[in-house]
Amino acid sequence: MSDLDPTLLARIQFGANISFHILFPTISIALSWVLIYFKIRYARSGDEKWMEAYRLYVKVFALTFALGVVSGITMSFQFGTNWPGYMEKVGNIAGPLLAYEILTAFFLEAGFLGIMLFGFRRVPGWLHTLATVLVAFGTALSAFWILALNSWMQTPVGHEMRDGVAHAVDWWQIVFNPSMPYRLTHMVLASGLTVAFLIAGLSAYQRLKGDERPAVKAALTTGVVLAAILIPIQIFVGDQHGLNTLKHQPQKVAAMEANWETRPAVPLVLFAWPDEQARDNHYEIAIPYGASLILGHSPNAVVPGLNDFRGNHPPVKPVFFAFRIMVGIGLLMLAVSWFASFQIWRRGEPVPLVNRVLVAMTFAGWVATLAGWYVTEIGRQPWLVSGVLRTADAVSAVPAPMIAATLAAYLATYAFLLAAYVSVLFYLARKARIPGTTVKDKDQIPFVHEGLPADAAKA
Amino acid sequence: MDQAVWLPVAFAVLMGVSILLYVILDGYDLGVGILLPRATPEEKDRMIASIGPFWDANETWLVMAVGLLLVGFPTAHGVILSTLYGPVAFLLIALIVRGVAFEFRAKAGAPFKPWWDRAFFAGSLVAALSQGYMLGLYINGFAGGLTAHAFAVLTALCLAAAYAFIGACWLVMKTEKDLHVKAVRWARLTLGAVVLGMAAVSIATPLASQRIFAKWFSFPEIIALAPIPLMSGAIIVGVWMMLQRMPRADHSLDFVPFVGAVLLNVLGFTGLAYSFYPYVVPDRLTIWQAASAPESLMIIFAGACFVLPVIIAYSVLAYWVFRGKATELRYD
Numbered sequence: 001m002s003d004l005d006p007t008l009l010a011r012i013q014f015g016a017n018i019s020f021h022i023l024f025p026t027i028s029i030a031l032s033w034v035l036i037y038f039k040i041r042y043a044r045s046g047d048e049k050w051m052e053a054y055r056l057y058v059k060v061f062a063l064t065f066a067l068g069v070v071s072g073i074t075m076s077f078q079f080g081t082n083w084p085g086y087m088e089k090v091g092n093i094a095g096p097l098l099a100y101e102i103l104t105a106f107f108l109e110a111g112f113l114g115i116m117l118f119g120f121r122r123v124p125g126w127l128h129t130l131a132t133v134l135v136a137f138g139t140a141l142s143a144f145w146i147l148a149l150n151s152w153m154q155t156p157v158g159h160e161m162r163d164g165v166a167h168a169v170d171w172w173q174i175v176f177n178p179s180m181p182y183r184l185t186h187m188v189l190a191s192g193l194t195v196a197f198l199i200a201g202l203s204a205y206q207r208l209k210g211d212e213r214p215a216v217k218a219a220l221t222t223g224v225v226l227a228a229i230l231i232p233i234q235i236f237v238g239d240q241h242g243l244n245t246l247k248h249q250p251q252k253v254a255a256m257e258a259n260w261e262t263r264p265a266v267p268l269v270l271f272a273w274p275d276e277q278a279r280d281n282h283y284e285i286a287i288p289y290g291a292s293l294i295l296g297h298s299p300n301a302v303v304p305g306l307n308d309f310r311g312n313h314p315p316v317k318p319v320f321f322a323f324r325i326m327v328g329i330g331l332l333m334l335a336v337s338w339f340a341s342f343q344i345w346r347r348g349e350p351v352p353l354v355n356r357v358l359v360a361m362t363f364a365g366w367v368a369t370l371a372g373w374y375v376t377e378i379g380r381q382p383w384l385v386s387g388v389l390r391t392a393d394a395v396s397a398v399p400a401p402m403i404a405a406t407l408a409a410y411l412a413t414y415a416f417l418l419a420a421y422v423s424v425l426f427y428l429a430r431k432a433r434i435p436g437t438t439v440k441d442k443d444q445i446p447f448v449h450e451g452l453p454a455d456a457a458k459a
Numbered sequence: 460m461d462q463a464v465w466l467p468v469a470f471a472v473l474m475g476v477s478i479l480l481y482v483i484l485d486g487y488d489l490g491v492g493i494l495l496p497r498a499t500p501e502e503k504d505r506m507i508a509s510i511g512p513f514w515d516a517n518e519t520w521l522v523m524a525v526g527l528l529l530v531g532f533p534t535a536h537g538v539i540l541s542t543l544y545g546p547v548a549f550l551l552i553a554l555i556v557r558g559v560a561f562e563f564r565a566k567a568g569a570p571f572k573p574w575w576d577r578a579f580f581a582g583s584l585v586a587a588l589s590q591g592y593m594l595g596l597y598i599n600g601f602a603g604g605l606t607a608h609a610f611a612v613l614t615a616l617c618l619a620a621a622y623a624f625i626g627a628c629w630l631v632m633k634t635e636k637d638l639h640v641k642a643v644r645w646a647r648l649t650l651g652a653v654v655l656g657m658a659a660v661s662i663a664t665p666l667a668s669q670r671i672f673a674k675w676f677s678f679p680e681i682i683a684l685a686p687i688p689l690m691s692g693a694i695i696v697g698v699w700m701m702l703q704r705m706p707r708a709d710h711s712l713d714f715v716p717f718v719g720a721v722l723l724n725v726l727g728f729t730g731l732a733y734s735f736y737p738y739v740v741p742d743r744l745t746i747w748q749a750a751s752a753p754e755s756l757m758i759i760f761a762g763a764c765f766v767l768p769v770i771i772a773y774s775v776l777a778y779w780v781f782r783g784k785a786t787e788l789r790y791d
Binding site for chain 1: 511512513515516518519521522523525526527528529530531533534536537540541544545547548551552554555556557558559561562563566567568751752754755758759762763766767770773774776777780781788789790
C-alpha cells in the first residue's frame with residue numbers, strides 16, 4: 001500500500017465526493033423553479049393536470065434535495081481533511097465565501113423546505129408560495145457563492161499575498177472575478193437542461209408505459225420545450241465561456257483542443273489520441289481552420305499550444321475527451337429537443353421512438369455537467385488556485401491507506417445510492433398513474449384563491 | 460478592543476452555539492432513529508413524520524459548526540479532522556445513509572421499506588456513536604492509548620443513549636396514544652444512561668487534563684461552577700418525577716421532559732465549553748493561535764450578526780407551523 005500516492009488518492013476521493021454531490025444540486029436548482037411554474041399554471045387554469053405534475057415532481061425534489069444535503073455535509077468536512085494547505089493559503093478568501101453560502105443559502109433552503117414540502121395544508125397560500133420561492137432562491141444563491149469561489153480559484157483577482165498567505169483587498173473583484181459570470185450562467189443553464197431532460201425522460205417513460213393522463217403530456221411538453229429553448233442559449237454561453245477561458249487560462253483551451261504548438265490556422269480536432277510523451281496526436285480527424293475560426297473568428301487566428309506551457313499544463317487526455325463528451329451531448333440535446341418539439345407541434349406528442357430516445361437521455365444532463373466540470377477542474381491542474389497554490393502543496397498528511405479505505409467506502413455508498421435514486425425515480429413515475437387522494441374541495445388548495453390575485457375570481 | 464483579541468472569542472461563541480444547537484436538534488432526530496426498531500410499522504411512520512419537516516435544517520447546524528471551524532480556525536480544523544479522519548468517515552457515511560433512508564422509505568416500493576427503516580436506524584446509531592467517540596477522543600486531548608479509546612467507547616455509548624433520551628422526550632411531546640406511552644417508557648430507560656454519561660464525562664475531563672482539574676477545583680471558581688451540577692441534578696430529578704406521572708390525561712405538559720432534556724444539554728455543554736476555553740484543540744491550540752486573519756473574520760462576523768437573527772426567526776416559524784402533535788406528512 002505504501003506506493004499509493006496520497007495526493008492522487010486525496011484528489012480522487014474529493015473528486016468522487018464532489019461529483020456525487022453536484023448531481024443533486026444540478027437537479028434541485030432548476031427543479032424548484034419548474035415546481036413554481038407548475039404551481040402558477042395550476043393557479044391560473046385550475047387544471048388538475050398541473051397539480052398532478054407538481055405532486056410527482058415535488059417528490060422527486062424532496063428526494064433529490066435530501067441527497068444534496070447529506071452529500072454536501074461531506075464536502076464541509078473534506079475541505080479541511082483532504083486539503084489543509086488550501087485553507088492555510090487562501091482561507092481568508094475561501095472562508096468568507098463558504099461562510100456566506102452557509103449563512104445565506106443553506107439555512108434559507110433548509111429552513112423553508114419543511115413548509116414547502118409538508119406545509120401545504122398548514123399555512124396560508126401566500127406563505128406556501130413564498131416558502132417555495134425562498135427555497136428556489138436559496139438553491140440559486142448557493143450556486144452563486146460556490147461558483148464565485150470556484151471561479152476565483154480559476155481566475156484569482158482582488159487579493160494580495162502577504163507572507164505567502166492570500167489576503168482580500170477588493171471583495172467585489174473577488175466575487176465577480178473574470179470567469180465568474182460565465183461559469184455561473186453556464187452552470188445554471190446546465191441545471192435547467194438537466195431538469196428539462198429529466199422531466200422529458202420520466203414523462204416519455206410514463207407515456208411508453210401507457211400512461212394517458214394529461215399530466216404526463218403536460219410535463220413532457222414542459223421538459224422538451226424547456227430543453228429546446230435552453231440548449232441554443234447554452235451553446236452560445238458555452239462558446240463565450242470558452243473564449244473567456246482562452247483569455248485567462250490558455251493552457252486549458254490548448255488541452256481541450258489538443259493543440260501542441262502555438263500557431264495560426266489550427267484545425268478543429270474531432271477525434272484523436274493525444275500522446276503527452278510524443279507531444280503529438282495519433283489518429284487525428286480534424287476540420288481545417290476549425291479551431292482558429294471558433295476561438296479567433298478568423299481562419300488564420302493564432303491558437304495557443306501546449307508546448308508553451310511545458311510542466312505547467314493539465315493532463316491532456318481527460319480534458320480533451322471530457323470536452324468532447326460534453327459538446328457531443330450538447331449537440332445531441334439540440335437535435336433531440338428540437339425534433340421532439342417539432343413533433344409535439346405537429347402531432348401533439350413525440351412518436352414512441354423519440355420517446356425511447358428521451359428515456360435514454362433522462363440523465364444526459366448529468367453526464368454533460370460532470371464532463372464539463374472535469375474539463376474545467378482537471379483543466380486547472382497542476383494548480384489548485386491558478387498561479388497561487390499547487391494542488392500537490394495543499395494535500396493533507398493523512399496516510400494513503402486511510403484515504404484509500406475511506407475512498408472505497410464512499411464509492412460503494414455512492415454507487416448504491418445512485419442506483420437506488422435512479423430506480424426510485426422511475427418507480428415514482430410508474431406509480432404516479434395510480435390515483436392518490438385527489439383534492440376535491442378547492443378551498444383546501446391555498447394558492448388557488450390567494451396565490452395570484454388576478455385569478456382569484458376564476459378559481 | 461483589538462479585533463484580533465475579541466473576534467476569535469466571538470467566533471468560538473458562534474461555533475459553540477452552532478454545536479449546541481446541532482446536538483439538541485439533530486440529537487432528537489438521531490434519537491428518534493435509534494428508537495425506530497422498537498415501534499410498529501404505523502408508529503414508525505408517525506415517528507418519522509414528527510421529524511420530517513425539521514431534519515434538513517437541523518443538520519445544517521452541523522455544516523455551520525464545521526464551516527465556522529473551517530473558516531474561523533483553519534489550523535484547528537486541519538488538526539482535529541485529520542486526527543479524526545476515520546470516525547469522521549463513519550459519521551459522514553452514516554449521515555448520508557440516514558438522510559436518504561428517510562426519503563427512500565416513503566418513496567421506494569413497499570417491499571423495500573423495512574430495509575430502509577433498518578438503514579435509517581443503523582445510520583442514526585452509527586452517527587451518534589461516531590460523534591460520541593470523537594467527543595471522547597477530544598476530551599482526552601487526542602491522547603492515544605487503550606484508556607483513551609476505552610473512554611471514547613464509553614462516551615460513544617453514552618451520547619447514543621443521550622440522543623435516544625432527547626428523541627424519546629421529543630416523541631413524548633409530539634405523539635399520542637400507544638406511541639406516547641412507549642415514548643414515556645423509552646425516556647425513563649434512557650435517562651439512567653444519560654446520568655451515567657454525564658457522570659463519566661465529569662470524572663474523566665478533570666483527570667485528563669491538569670489544567671482543567673485546576674480550573675474546576677480551585678476557589679472561588681468552584682462556587683461559580685456549582686450551579687451546573689446542582690441544576691443538572693435538579694432537572695434530572697424533576698424530569699424523572701414527571702415521567703413517572705406520565706402518561707397524563709391532559710397533554711398540556713407533554714413538552715416538559717423535552718425542555719428538561721434541552722436544558723441538560725445546555726448545562727452539559729456549558730460545562731465542557733468552560734473547561735476547554737480558550738483551547739480549540741485541548742491543551743495544544745488556543746482560539747487565538749488557530750484563528751484566521753481578522754479582516755476575513757470581520758466580514759463573516761458582520762454577515763452572521765445580520766443573518767443569524769433571520770435564520771432564528773424562520774426556524775421558529777417552521778416549528779410554529781408544525782407545532783402540536785405530529786400528523787401524517789403530505790405533499791399536497
